[in-house]
Amino acid sequence: MRVLVTGGAGYIGSILSRMLLERGYDVVILDRLFFGTDPIKDILDQVKLIKDDVRWFDPSVLDGIDVVMDLAALSNDPTGELDPSKTMEINYKGRVRVANLAKKKGVKRYILASSCSVYGFQEGVLDENSKTNPLTTYAKANLLAEQEVLPLADKNFVVTALRQATVYGYSPRMRFDLAINGMVLGFYKKGKIPILRDGTQWRPFVHVRDTSKAFILTMEADEEVVNGQIFNVGSNEQNYQIFPLAKLVAESIGLPFEYEWYGFPDHRSYRVSFDKIAKELKFKPDYTPKEGAREVYEALKDGRADPDDLRTITVKWYKHLLYMQKFLREVEVNGVIL
Numbered sequence: 001m002r003v004l005v006t007g008g009a010g011y012i013g014s015i016l017s018r019m020l021l022e023r024g025y026d027v028v029i030l031d032r033l034f035f036g037t038d039p040i041k042d043i044l045d046q047v048k049l050i051k052d053d054v055r056w057f058d059p060s061v062l063d064g065i066d067v068v069m070d071l072a073a074l075s076n077d078p079t080g081e082l083d084p085s086k087t088m089e090i091n092y093k094g095r096v097r098v099a100n101l102a103k104k105k106g107v108k109r110y111i112l113a114s115s116c117s118v119y120g121f122q123e124g125v126l127d128e129n130s131k132t133n134p135l136t137t138y139a140k141a142n143l144l145a146e147q148e149v150l151p152l153a154d155k156n157f158v159v160t161a162l163r164q165a166t167v168y169g170y171s172p173r174m175r176f177d178l179a180i181n182g183m184v185l186g187f188y189k190k191g192k193i194p195i196l197r198d199g200t201q202w203r204p205f206v207h208v209r210d211t212s213k214a215f216i217l218t219m220e221a222d223e224e225v226v227n228g229q230i231f232n233v234g235s236n237e238q239n240y241q242i243f244p245l246a247k248l249v250a251e252s253i254g255l256p257f258e259y260e261w262y263g264f265p266d267h268r269s270y271r272v273s274f275d276k277i278a279k280e281l282k283f284k285p286d287y288t289p290k291e292g293a294r295e296v297y298e299a300l301k302d303g304r305a306d307p308d309d310l311r312t313i314t315v316k317w318y319k320h321l322l323y324m325q326k327f328l329r330e331v332e333v334n335g336v337i338l
C-alpha cells in the first residue's frame with residue numbers, strides 16, 4: 001500500500017513517515033522542504049521524495065497512491081498571519097486541491113491534518129459537535145478546508161479530518177514554538193521555565209508519535225467508522241492547565257522548579273473531549289508530557305536538537321525566508337552582484 005504524506009519532512013510528517021515505513025507501507029513525501037531534508041535524511045533511501053508545492057504539483061504524483069495524509073501547511077497562528085492570503089492559498093485552497101485531485105485519481109482515502117484551533121477559546125469541554133469559533137487565519141483556513149473536503153466523501157473515497165491537540169515531543173524537525181517543547185528549551189537555556197501569564201488557562205496536548213499513530217489508525221480503520229468523520233486527536237487526561245504542566249515538565253527533567261512569567265494574562269482557555277477517538281478508534285496515547293519533556297531535554301543535551309537553530313521557531317524561520325526572497329528579488333532587479 002502506497003501512502004503520500006504531504007508535509008512529510010515537517011515536525012509531525014517526518015515522524016509519521018518513519019512510523020509508516022516501520023509498518024511496511026510504501027511512503028511518498030511531497031514537501032516544499034522549507035526546513036530542508038535534514039529531518040528525513042536517514043530515510044531518504046526508503047521513501048520517494050518529491051520537492052514540490054501542494055498548490056501546483058503535477059497531478060500524476062497521485063498515480064498509484066492509495067492513501068493521502070495531507071499535512072503540508074504553514075503550521076501555526078503567528079506564521080499564518082505573516083501573509084494571510086498565502087495561508088489561505090496553502091492551508092485552505094492547497095488542501096482542497098490535493099483532496100479533489102486525489103478523488104479524481106482514484107485514491108481510496110484522504111486524511112486532513114486539522115487542528116483543535118478551530119474551536120477558538122470557549123467555556124466547557126468541546127467535542128466534535130461543539131460550535132467552531134476560529135479566531136485566526138490559520139484556524140479559519142483549517143475549518144474552510146474541513147468544510148470543503150469532508151463533502152467529497154463517498155463509497156469510493158474515504159475522507160477524515162483529524163483535529164490535533166497541541167503536539168509535543170522530539171522530532172528531527174524540532175519545533176520549540178510548541179508549548180511543552182518551548183518550556184523545556186527555556187529550562188535548558190536559562191534554568192527557568194517560561195510560563196504565559198497567568199498559568200490557569202487550559203490546553204489539550206498530544207505526543208508527536210501519538211498523533212502520528214492516530215493517522216495510521218484512521219487509515220487502517222473500517223471505512224464506515226471514519227468516512228466523512230471528524231476526530232479530535234488527543235486524550236481527556238492530557239488537557240492541562242499551563243502552570244501545573246510547567247511543574248510537571250520540571251519534575252520530569254529532575255531539576256528544581258524555577259520559572260519566569262511572560263506576556264499579558266491569557267484568558268483564552270479551552271478543554272477538549274477525546275471520547276470519540278477513544279471509543280471509535282480505540283485510540284490511547286503511549287506517551288505523556290513527562291516523557292515528551294524528558295526526551296526533548298535529552299535531545300538538547302546530546303546535540304540532536306540545536307537550541308539556537310532559527311528553524312525551530314517556525315514563524316522566525318518563515319520571516320527569514322520571506323526576507324531572503326525579497327532581498328534576492330531586489331538583487332535581481334537592481335543587478336547587484338554579491
Ligand SMILES: NC(=O)c1ccc[n+]([C@@H]2O[C@H](COP(=O)([O-])OP(=O)(O)OC[C@H]3O[C@@H](n4cnc5c(N)ncnc54)[C@H](O)[C@@H]3O)[C@@H](O)[C@H]2O)c1
Binds near residue numbers: 013070072165
Ligand atoms: N504541531 C502541532 O502542534 C499541530 C497541531 C495541530 C495541527 N497541526 C497541523 O499538522 C500539520 C503538520 O504540522 P507540523 O507541526 O508538522 O508543521 P511543520 O511546519 O513542521 O511541517 C509542515 C511541512 O509542510 C511543508 N509545506 C509548507 N507549505 C507547503 C506547500 N505549499 N507545499 C508543500 N509543502 C509545504 C513544510 O516544508 C513542512 O515540511 C499542519 O497541517 C499543522 O497545521 C499541527
